[in-house]
Amino acid sequence: MPRDGGPPPARLETPFGPMPNSEQERAVEEQYRELLIEAQREDFEDFDQDRLLRRVSTDDLGRPVVMLIGGVLSPDVEELERAFLYVVKTLDGVVDRPYVVVYCHTHVNWLSPSLYSFIQSCHTSLPRKYRKNLTQLYVVHATLTFRTLMNFATAFVSSKFFHKIEYIERLGELSYVTGLPAAQLQRLFPYSIQRYEAELHGVTPLRLFGTPLEVLADHLGVDTDGCSQVPEPIVRLVNALSDLDSLKTRRLFFLQSDSAPLYSVVRELEEGVMLPDMDEVCAVAVAFKLFLNSLPEPLLTFNAFTTLERLKDEHSPYVPREVLSGAVRQLLMDAPPINFGTVKFLLGLLSRVANCARFNEMSIKKLAEVFAPAFFRPADMTPEASDVIQVANEAMAVLLADQRSLLADVEISMRSGEGRETAEGERRHRSRAKERKRETSADARRTRDSEAGVINRDVSAVSVKTEYIETVLSHIDAFRRQLVDYARDLRSLISTGDSLAEFADMTAAQMRQIEEELSRVRFPPAVEERVARHRRPLRDSSVSERVEGGVVTLADGKRVTEADLALSVHGLI
Known part of the structure; x- marks a missing residue:
């Protein structure tokens, strides 16, 4: 008390409200030791299986990162009290130095009237080191209800605490927090959370039945x-x-x-x-x-x-x-x-x-x-x-x-x-998988050939090369036939009035020889199908317009085709 009998000095503020006096701190510490003893006697196998709370990694600053999955809990008061003891048991050895918490709020919908008072009692039951050494709280998939609840918490939590909160919308954003690769980070979250995020962002969730191990x-x-x-x-x-x-x-x-x-x-x-x-x-x-x-x-x-x-x-x-x-x-x-x-x-x-x-x-x-x-x-x-x-x-x-x-x-x-070493075992497994894939493909080809009436035979390197060359030449001959047909239809566009042979600087006999040669060619079915698919009837009155575009009138009254206009603009004619 001050000597002049004035009011006592204001208590120091912490990020979580007024700093408790020494008597309050001793009472909290004593209560916490009792909670810790009780937690050590409790069996939390169910929470371990559900992965409610665990240390997952260390961030770039060497701070332990703890993950809390709220969706595995129900708002039942007894279960929440056990969960609080589990938190005490798990975090007691972590909170003596700065630490980070990742809280996943997915599928949590607690609107119980007793929840608010329970959270407040938990806050007052934990010693100061929990609040002081918490450097960052990342909240994943926070709902409007959760954010509203956090606003109500300002009644007993200092506003400075909210500077430590960061809301996370995508699980991948936690990679820089945990320091873990995305694939390893993904496995930290139960399937229900992964499925929720996939549906939230319009991605097809992973199917469980029938998916490779x-x-x-x-x-x-x-x-x-x-x-x-x-x-x-x-x-x-x-x-x-x-x-x-x-x-x-x-x-x-x-x-x-x-x-x-x-x-x-x-x-x-x-x-x-x-x-x-x-x-x-x-x-x-x-x-x-x-x-x-x-x-x-x-x-x-x-x-x-x-x-x-x-x-x-x-x-x-x-x-x-x-x-x-x-x-x-x-x-x-x-x-x-x-x-x-x-x-x-x-x-x-x-x-x-x-x-x-x-x-x-x-x-x-x-x-x-x-x-x-x-x-x-x-x-x-x-x-x-x-x-x-x-x-x-x-x-x-x-x-x-x-x-x-x-x-x-x-x-x-x-x-x-x-x-076997892990890498060698994986290599052999991949090798077997590739071999099975090749065998499956070969079986499928044999089945298709059998259905099509193709007789399987031994294939030599010479026959493969010969078949390849013949196929290439067939495509070339098909192109030559189409080129001759196309050029013949352009005869009306040749301003000199020359025949196709004269325009190509060939004799009429040479042109007839090429046409007869191409008419005798019998292409493989695949080439014939492609020729038929790409062949276009060109002998009609609109061939000139289809080839060179419509006729346009220039400012000087000259009429030219769109093709000539484009070529002249680019300086090609």
């Missing part, structure tokens, strides 16, 4: 359970099937689903909506199988089935188990990294299902029959390929039964350099 991983790959770049839809389906009640469902993957709940699950996946806790788990199980079987290429690539075909031929009628085990191990080593990570993640679920076989009656043998097509599938189902299905089922059973040792062997080999 590598495309899904590029756009929606997430790191989970020690597996890298697993497509988000697969993660969501696996999480929906991983609770104990679902795992114990009798005949889980043999059940059939009614169309309505199945369509509901598929629609929610395609729209990026979070899968609800459904009573009809069979709909999720059917959608899970449908998603895997709709991949254009099986999880272990088409090379896996080709390997099994070779083993069947070499060891007919029965392929020994140790041979299958070695082949499966090598297939895992040869699989692209994205495929290997996804396979490892899926095997975790199937292992948990098999462990509950006493309840769900899904033994390893039955699981192998259900999921073998998703891992081992031929490019074309021929009668010969159908004979290998039993071998594929046995290989799948080996993979399920020995997954722990197989995966461990592959990962040890990768780390020690005995397995």
Whole structure:
């Protein structure tokens, strides 16, 4: 208090309002320590799976960048309180120095009366370091409601705080904030947000069912359970099937689903909506199988089935188990990294299902029959390929039964350099893809030739060159014929009255020889079609006007064609 008994000095202002006194700060710190202890005891596995809050990168100034996805929360007060504890637990080690927050407001529509008071209580419960060290707040896809709410927040937040807010309309604008490449940045956002932005800007969203695994991983790959770049839809389906009640469902993957709940699950996946806790788990199980079987290429690539075909031929009628085990191990080593990570993640679920076989009656043998097509599938189902299905089922059973040792062997080999390097595996995968594309194109050509009655024959370099030269000469002869026809029709334009031969400085005999030669030429069908398409009837009274344009009268009364006028303007005549 001042000695003259006047009013106390004004409290210092911070960007978030008046600076609290020491007693208030101590009370807030003590309350925060209690919150932190409570948060450490809480299980936040659901928030981890939903990627509610996480540190994603460091910006150019060395500040940690934290991303908060608001759309995964509901306005339920209890869930918001748990989310607040989760924020405390996650950010406690981050906010001791300057940091940046990216808040994604997509699909958030909170108009609950209690929300405003909840945000205010959170603000007053956090120690000063949260406010002081926050250097920038980027808000993605902010709605009018959110901006209005921020205006109301001025009642307890200093106006200086709003200088730290920057609104972001496109996800790509965050590249300079996070320091991440656009492709890697895209994977940080759930599919629902990516789909929302695509529709917002008139772009066709990515389809999930029937899209290649590598495309899904590029756009929606997430790191989970020690597996890298697993497509988000697969993660969501696996999480929906991983609770104990679902795992114990009798005949889980043999059940059939009614169309309505199945369509509901598929629609929610395609729209990026979070899968609800459904009573009809069979709909999720059917959608899970449908998603895997709709991949254009099986999880272990088409090379896996080709390997099994070779083993069947070499060891007919029965392929020994140790041979299958070695082949499966090598297939895992040869699989692209994205495929290997996804396979490892899926095997975790199937292992948990098999462990509950006493309840769900899904033994390893039955699981192998259900999921073998998703891992081992031929490019074309021929009668010969159908004979290998039993071998594929046995290989799948080996993979399920020995997954722990197989995966461990592959990962040890990768780390020690005995397995394939990532780049080499990708190169071989691309090479196989190109080879399959060439084979597909060749098959398509053979089919077209067969339908057209063309007899396939061995083609030599000489025949190819000869055919090429003949085709070129045919085009040249076609051009000569058209040129002669065109020139003959221009005879009326030759002011000297000379014949075409005389005008071309040729004898009449030479001109007749050329015309007879061209009349005998028989062009290939493709050339004939082009000649017919481009040929124009020129023998009519309007040929002069069509060639040289209309006649115009100049200022001096002279009448000239448009072509002559254009040529004279450019100094050509």
